[in-house]
Amino acid sequence: MCLICGAQLTLHFALLDEFSVLPYLNHGNLTIIPNIKITKWGDRMKKIFSLLLISLILAAVIIGSGVYNIAATEKHWPVTEKLIEWMRISSVNAHVKSMEVPSLDSTDMDMIVTGATHYHAMCTGCHLAPGMKPTELSIGLYPQAPVFYQREATIDPAKALEQMRAYFWVIKNGIKMTAMPAWGLSHDDATIWAMVAFISRMSGMTHEQYQELTHSTQGSVSGHDHHDHSHE
Ligand code: HEC
Numbered sequence: 138m139c140l141i142c143g144a145q146l147t148l149h150f151a152l153l154d155e156f157s158v159l160p161y162l163n164h165g166n167l168t169i170i171p172n173i174k175i176t177k178w179g180d181r182m183k184k185i186f187s188l189l190l191i192s193l194i195l196a197a198v199i200i201g202s203g204v205y206n207i208a209a210t211e212k213h214w215p216v217t218e219k220l221i222e223w224m225r226i227s228s229v230n231a232h233v234k235s236m237e238v239p240s241l242d243s244t245d246m247d248m249i250v251t252g253a254t255h256y257h258a259m260c261t262g263c264h265l266a267p268g269m270k271p272t273e274l275s276i277g278l279y280p281q282a283p284v285f286y287q288r289e290a291t292i293d294p295a296k297a298l299e300q301m302r303a304y305f306w307v308i309k310n311g312i313k314m315t316a317m318p319a320w321g322l323s324h325d326d327a328t329i330w331a332m333v334a335f336i337s338r339m340s341g342m343t344h345e346q347y348q349e350l351t352h353s354t355q356g357s358v359s360g361h362d363h364h365d366h367s368h369e
Contacts, residue, residue, distance in 0.1 A: 139164060209279040221280075225312065232310075233302035241301065241334040252335030253350035255328060263316065266351075268344030278316055286347070290340035297337065304333045 139146050144165035151159045162169040199205070213221070241248070257266065262274045263282040275282060291297040308329050311319030320329060335350070 209277065212279070229303045229306055230299075233299075233306045236302045236306070238298055238301055238305075239330055241330060241337070243334065243338060245334075248331045249335055249338070250350055250352075251328065252331035252333070253347075254352065255324075255332050256335055257351035259320070260332075267339075267342050267347040280315055282317070285336045285339040286342045288340050291337075301333050301337055304336055305329055308332055 138144070142165075144167075145163075147163045149161050149163060151161065153159055160171065162171075212218075243249070256264075261269060262272050263278060265271065265275060265282075265284050265286075267286045291300050305326075307317065309319065309321030309326070311317050320332075
């Protein structure tokens with residue numbers, strides 16, 4: 138209702154094209170069309186492209202200036218870490234979807250020992266092992282490498298299978314910009330599955346159990362032991 142003359146007031150919207158809307162008022166039998174500059178599709182596109190171009194130039198200037206600190210000691214923002222984690226999990230999940238998991242019989246001691254000896258020779262520098270102190274290498278990693286024997290065991294069989302697929306894929310292909318190497322370039326699938334089987338049963342493993350499986354004879358495994366690379 139109009140405050141001055143009491144006429145019926147109604148607000149309408151007219152769709153001009155898919156990108157512009159014109160609001161207008163009906164005042165009794167008088168139509169009031171406000172003087173609004175209507176943005177046309179062409180103008181919109183020009184604006185979007187110039188904004189995009191300005192953002193690209195700005196990004197190039199920022200990257201080229203070197204203000205971004207690439208040091209491993211300079212942590213990402215928590216939100217960036219969450220984004221990267223989301224990307225890693227989604228990427229691995231998408232790539233392992235239809236992967237067949239061979240029967241990894243946990244009583245097959247030959248396979249477990251194969252996995253354990255390979256793990257002992259190649260992985261402990263970053264992922265550590267029961268009874269082992271953090272190494273100079275593991276301390277400096279960003280992101281940090283997970284310590285498998287300290288992880289909680291995955292009880293749910295479906296989740297355990299998912300985890301094995303993910304482990305296999307990561308060991309075979311590595312992870313970009315993280316120091317996790319692709320071992321599939323130098324090892325066959327059977328050896329990688331053996332490592333998966335071993336890592337999957339590492340949760341809560343004691344130093345003695347680890348030594349027995351890896352046939353490591355040292356009193357304590359240290360960060361400076363000389364890895365025997367004659368395993369292949
Ligand atoms: C030079 C250091 C380094 C070595 C050596 C290394 N890794 Fe890693 N690994 C990493 C890092 C760092 C990550 C974490 C990457 C991330 O968080 O995105 C990782 C991640 C993983 C993951 C994924 C863990 C998860 O949470 O899903 C698996 C599995 C793995 N490594 C297995 C191995 C195995 C098996 C070996 C030995 C054959 C090995 N790694 C050797 C650094 C290393």
